[in-house]
Amino acid sequence: MTWELNRHQHLVTLAKAYRLTGDEKYVAELFKQWRHWHAENPYPIGINWASSLEAGFRSLSWLWMYFVLGDSPVAPAGFREEWLRALGLSARHIEVYLSTYFSPNTHLLGEAVALFFIGTLCPELTPSQRWQRRGWDIVVQEIEHQVQPDGLHFEQSTYYHIYALDLFLHARMLAVRSDIPIPQQFDANLVKMLDALALLSRAGAPPQLGDDDGGRLFDPRRNRAEHMFDPLATGAVLFQRGDWKALAGDVREETLWLLGSSAVSEFDKLNAVTPSFASTALESGGLYLMSGTSRQLVVDAGPQGAATAGHGHADALSICLTSNGRPLLIDPGTCEYMGHDNTRDEFRGTSAHNTMCVDGLSQAAVHGPFAWANLPSVRAEQWVAGQAFDFFVGSHNGYSRLPEPVTHRRTVFSMKDKFWLVRDEAQGTGQHKLELNWHLSPEISRRDESDLVFSSENQSEGLAFL
Structure with a gap:
């Protein structure tokens, strides 16, 4: 519970609530919690600086929070400077303490995605280009290292397969929007991961093999077995796969935030294809x-x-x-x-x-x-x-x-x-x-x-x- 609360994914929910309703009570609560957390968690004191992955998750939440709020006039004076300072501090911490040796798996991958996002979306920060390059290089390296030839994640865990798939998908979206070339093999591995998930999901939710830590990259509430289809909806739009659409059933909120409103019409236009049930x-x-x-x-x-x-x-x-x-x-x-x-x-x-x-x-x-x-x-x-x-x-x-x-x-x-x-x-x-x-x-x-x-x-x- 300590980790999940301090990932600040609920702040993104508050930002979305304000953006969708215009009710300032949501954004007032958001900034109240933002400032209280920073007052109570000075760097590098306390459990919330013990894990680079958690600093990465938190940074991704802060990025989503800020951009969902957009040009909202309700942000307090000086907030952008506070936000940049907090992200710069987190990126420096992540860069120095990458999980290269301790947990060179989804920990390293999540940290790299956070570094890539901060470096790309905060160009005012002096080391931003270095963070962007290093983060993206690790993401490209890890899809080769962590994905097996059949598309399954090497942790032998269904949930960690989804975890890694989410991280790779989010990084790819930002790379495309930032005009960063996507290696052909990167997309090939991504398709293999989605195909493996689709195969496991043909008769229903995939079995819960291996560990499951209950977290998700975008929406922490979608952590049940029935939510394991979510990446297939985004993948269906990205790669125009009607069989993945048939398994996903419907477009997901995450797909909308990642790809924009046009993704809904693209998903609707895609012909659903019954997947093969061959053993x-x-x-x-x-x-x-x-x-x-x-x-x-x-x-x-x-x-x-x-x-x-x-x-x-x-x-x-x-x-x-x-x-x-x-x-x-x-x-x-x-x-x-x-x-x-x-x-x-x-x-x-x-x-x-x-x-x-x-x-x-x-x-x-x-x-x-x-x-x-x-x-x-x-x-x-x-x-x-x-x-x-x-x-x-x-x-x-x-x-x-x-x-x-x-x-x-x-x-x-x-x-x-x-x-x-x-x-x-x-x-x-x-x-x-x-x-x-x-x-x-x-x-x-x-x-x-x-x-x-x-x-x-x-x-x-x-x-x-x-």
Whole structure:
């Protein structure tokens, strides 16, 4: 909560409220909070200067706030000078303390985007051209580094995929408006990221694989699973993709602010195209998508994450199932990042996922809140995407660290929309406690205690275990 409030994204909301209504109470509250925050947070004292990424988020909010207010006559005297001074201080801090070594992932990317925005939009500041160049260079570098060949983000997290996608999209918009050439490969990687999101979203909201910190770049309220389609609306207008429009459903407010009012008419004119439901594999990220006409089962057979898998979960060979927009088998998500007990470890551990747990242990060993040790090697051994059926075999060695090692092998056979057969083998020696967990969506429940049939309240969707 400390981070989110001090990102000042609510100040943008106040600026929009004033711009849309003309009511000065919104802008009065905005400037009251602006000055109070600066009085209480002198540089470099306090938690709000502990993270360069947070300084970056805050700077982006200040930029949006200022330009949404525009030429409003209600701004207090000297505000522009205050604003420039605050942004200059933040940019210097970010430049000196870039997350080059500590978190060279979305932290570094977010900081670079902020540096690029400040350098571009505050030309009065002496180092602005240097900030613009350095920020943009890092953004271009990181889309090559962080995006895998199949388009998935290297953190192995659905939410961080969206996070990075938002950052790349926003940076691209400003670069275009500033006549900065966009490398061809940059757009190619952006399209791959949007395609990967579209594939995961064909039957409904994508599964919540890996960590989710609950934040968004533009509108922090749009942080639920159903909001993960948002980048597809902007991408549909940018790249004229009718299949992305069909998945997004409607234009988003963010698209309007980023691309202007003409984006609405462009979105409306674009012909919606039903996306292909062919089964496919995102092999670099290790996601195998078994699809029918309205249902999709996702098998996670990818690495746990980059480096020490700080935002990955111990979910090798877990499966998630979505049908007609409703989740049936789910990944329960993250719950929290920091707490006073082991709740975080429980939610990112193996037992919180739809896979096999051996001897009550996770597939990897917890090594702090954002790291793992003994990461498993996960292999997709066979993959057949057929016309009438799909077939997957995979294994991992996460339990090879046991005194009597065990290899988990999972086979999944799909008759498209009709049924899925899952076979699990624990290959090794000795006696072990084996657990298989199936995490059901809260949208479905057991209707009759005498069987294993779970369905939605109106019984339009359901799942039976045989």
